[in-house]
Amino acid sequence: MTQTFTVSNRVDDRGNIARIRLTPEDGSGLPLPTAGAHLDIYLPEVDLWRQYSLCSDPAETAFYEIGVLKDPNSRGGSEAMHRLATPGARFKIEGPRNHFPLDETADHSVLIGGGIGVTPMIAMAARLHALGKAFTLHYCTRSAEVTAFTDTLCAAPFAERVVYHFDDQDADQKLDLERDLPPAADGTHLYVCGPQGFMDWVISTAEAAGHQPQNVHREYFSADVELSGDSFDVECAQSGVTVTVGADETIAKALAKEGVMIEVKCEEGVCGTCMTDVLSGEIEHRDQFLTDEEREDGDVIMACCSRGKGKLVLDI
Numbered sequence: 001m002t003q004t005f006t007v008s009n010r011v012d013d014r015g016n017i018a019r020i021r022l023t024p025e026d027g028s029g030l031p032l033p034t035a036g037a038h039l040d041i042y043l044p045e046v047d048l049w050r051q052y053s054l055c056s057d058p059a060e061t062a063f064y065e066i067g068v069l070k071d072p073n074s075r076g077g078s079e080a081m082h083r084l085a086t087p088g089a090r091f092k093i094e095g096p097r098n099h100f101p102l103d104e105t106a107d108h109s110v111l112i113g114g115g116i117g118v119t120p121m122i123a124m125a126a127r128l129h130a131l132g133k134a135f136t137l138h139y140c141t142r143s144a145e146v147t148a149f150t151d152t153l154c155a156a157p158f159a160e161r162v163v164y165h166f167d168d169q170d171a172d173q174k175l176d177l178e179r180d181l182p183p184a185a186d187g188t189h190l191y192v193c194g195p196q197g198f199m200d201w202v203i204s205t206a207e208a209a210g211h212q213p214q215n216v217h218r219e220y221f222s223a224d225v226e227l228s229g230d231s232f233d234v235e236c237a238q239s240g241v242t243v244t245v246g247a248d249e250t251i252a253k254a255l256a257k258e259g260v261m262i263e264v265k266c267e268e269g270v271c272g273t274c275m276t277d278v279l280s281g282e283i284e285h286r287d288q289f290l291t292d293e294e295r296e297d298g299d300v301i302m303a304c305c306s307r308g309k310g311k312l313v314l315d316i
């Protein structure tokens with residue numbers, strides 16, 4: 001369901017991060033999110049839907065808070081958000097939705113946020129604290145001078161569980177996965193969010209150290225995704241439409257030309273909006289959304305970026 005929200009407060013924090021509070025325009029109550037949830041926010045100026053993790057306490061009933069990094073390398077979403085999100089501005093919003101849920105049964109959770117990737121971790125830390133669970137939040141940034149959210153984190157009742165790591169400090173201060181990751185165990189869960197290279201490093205190191213993939217939870221904000229490849233055919237079982245997806249096309253775009261619409265938002269395989277059921281065919285997964293298990297099952301595809309070999313039959 002799409003709802004209109006108003007910017008009720010904005011703080012320009014360090015590191016080019018705007019902290020934006022949103023309240024429903026009609027004064028209705030907030031659907032309470034679960035820790036790790038995000039909002040889908042529509043930016044009309046650039047005609048993009050963008051996903052922003054909630055950093056507010058999931059128990060907060062008056063507002064949602066997000067953090068937005070102004071990233072000159074983005075496709076324009078974050079710059080538009082910085083320009084448009086002034087107090088009183090209105091946005092079409094869907095959600096909250098959660099593709100990065102917390103396992104609240106874990107004995108021990110380790111939250112690892114790189115830069116703006118700390119946002120879902122702040123909500124998770126609040127929730128774990130409320131549950132009385134054991135956890136540590138590792139917050140990694142380039143330097144103290146660009147580290148946002150420190151006022152919130154220093155005042156939080158879980159402040160002593162936050163460990164800061166700055167790239168410009170000596171080696172002892174930096175994140176050292178050999179030292180900072182706990183030993184692998186069934187009840188130990190890791191959560192990582194941040195730049196793609198940072199995440200890949202944490203995930204591969206954790207898995208090499210014996211952490212089971214299902215205990216290493218991840219959320220990509222964006223991804224460098226290669227969209228092109230050999231052409232292939234897509235048959236839509238329900239509508240009877242068959243198209244050839246060209247070398248530089250995506251499934252969603254090729255089908256849209258024939259009037260078969262698949263909803264897309266991020267268009268880079270991270271948000272899950274375009275997930276489509278597959279009845280048969282070989283999938284070349286290019287997304288960062290599906291788990292290894294889901295890829296092996298082979299019965300869904302992200303139509304904004306993933307491809308097929310030969311012919312795919314979709315259940316649409």
Ligand code: FES
Nearest residue numbers: 265271272274304
């Ligand atoms: S539109 Fe976001 S994963 Fe495809």
